[in-house]
Amino acid sequence: MAMTADGKIATANRAVTTFGSARDARHLYxxxxxxxAILCGARTVEETGATLGNGGEIHRRAxxxxxxxxxxxxxxxxxxxxxxxxxxxxxxxxxxxxxxAGGTASKRNVSRLTKLGAHVWVAAGAEVDLALMLGRLRxxxxxxxxxxxxxxxxxxxxxxxxxxxELHLTLCPRIFGGxxxxxxxxxxxxxxxxxxxxxxxxxxxxxxxxxxxxxRAVRPTG
Numbered sequence: 579m580a581m582t583a584d585g586k587i588a589t590a591n592r593a594v595t596t597f598g599s600a601r602d603a604r605h606l607y608x609x610x611x612x613x614x615a616i617l618c619g620a621r622t623v624e625e626t627g628a629t630l631g632n633g634g635e636i637h638r639r640a641x642x643x644x645x646x647x648x649x650x651x652x653x654x655x656x657x658x659x660x661x662x663x664x665x666x667x668x669x670x671x672x673x674x675x676x677x678x679a680g681g682t683a684s685k686r687n688v689s690r691l692t693k694l695g696a697h698v699w700v701a702a703g704a705e706v707d708l709a710l711m712l713g714r715l716r717x718x719x720x721x722x723x724x725x726x727x728x729x730x731x732x733x734x735x736x737x738x739x740x741x742x743x744e745l746h747l748t749l750c751p752r753i754f755g756g757x758x759x760x761x762x763x764x765x766x767x768x769x770x771x772x773x774x775x776x777x778x779x780x781x782x783x784x785x786x787x788x789x790x791x792x793x794r795a796v797r798p799t800g
Contacts, residue, residue, distance in 0.1 A: 579728055579762045580748040587730060588625075590756030595626050601785045602748045606727070607633030609746060611640040613650055613725035615676075615715060619732040620656035627666040628727075649673035651719050655732050657706055659683035659691055659698060668694050674719065678706045708739050734765030737775040742795055745777060749789040 580598040581587050588595045610616060616630045623630075630652040632638045638648050649672045654661055657680040667675065676697045679688065681704050688698050699714065701707050715721040726736060736742050747762070768774045777793035784790075 579733070579746070580750055581762055582750055582752045582754050584753050584755060585761050586754040586756070586759040587728065587762055588760050589754050590758040592625060592760070594754075595622075597752055598748055598750055599786060599788055602750070602788060602790075605746070605748065605790065607637050608640075609725055610650060611637040611646075612644065613723045614646060614721040615651035615653050615719065615724045617653040617655065617724055617726040617732070619729045620654055620661040622727065622729040622732075623654055623667055624662055624665050629667050629670045630727075631670065631672065647673070650725075651676065651715070651721060653678065653715065653724070654696075655706060655708075657683065657704075659687035659700075661691070663690060663694060671695065676715065676719075678708075678711050680704050680706050706735075708735060708741055712741065728762070730760045730762055730764035732765075734763040734767060737763055738766065738768065740775070740795075740797075742775065744780070744795065745791075745793040747791045747793065749791065751787040 579587060580602050582597070610633055618628060618630065622628065630650065632641060632649050641648060651674050652667065653676045654667070655678045659677060659679040661677065674697060675695065676699060677691050679698055679700045681701050683700055688700060691698050699711060701711070712721075712724065715724065726733065776796040778796050780792040780794045782789060782791050
């Protein structure tokens with residue numbers, strides 16, 4: 579995730595969702611080249627026009643050197659399975675698209691996405707069971723390393739489920755402000771300090787006016 583100095587990942591009206599440097603964009607693709615699959619929320623996919631590709635020939639070769647497929651499996655979290663049929667991701671067929679939907683998703687939406695070529699996995703309960711779905715991604719698609727690119731609601735759900743091993747965070751020299759501006763972890767959040775997801779700083783590098791931070795999850799020992 580890239581965020582402004584005041585912790586925002588987009589402007590309040592979401593008109594601006596990309597603001598990092600060219601170096602930050604390269605870092606994103608470098609991370610993609612290490613992952614079997616990429617996970618994004620439906621709104622993020624729609625608003626950014628993402629197709630969740632490999633980033634080009636250099637990164638395609640890097641994937642092959644690591645023994646990965648040329649393109650990552652593309653995973654979209656869409657609780658209502660309502661992601662638009664006109665989203666850019668449907669225009670590219672280079673790798674499978676898996677949609678993680680909640681149990682309240684309409685049969686019409688599920689059918690519509692299936693016709694677009696997606697594997698639609700509907701949860702037994704109203705909400706997507708992320709731990710169960712990640713296990714299924716491993717068993718059915720061989721996914722061992724997954725990269726999540728937001729948005730904030732999906733990130734929050736992953737943090738609360740204890741499913742984040744590492745956080746790559748680019749701190750950008752901008753201020754967006756706005757109490758409605760999204761952050762890297764929106765959603766329900768943690769009600770108590772004792773419940774908060776805990777991380778330790780693994781590395782910090784400066785490139786120009788940006789800081790590239792990597793945090794590693796600290797797991798409870800008790």
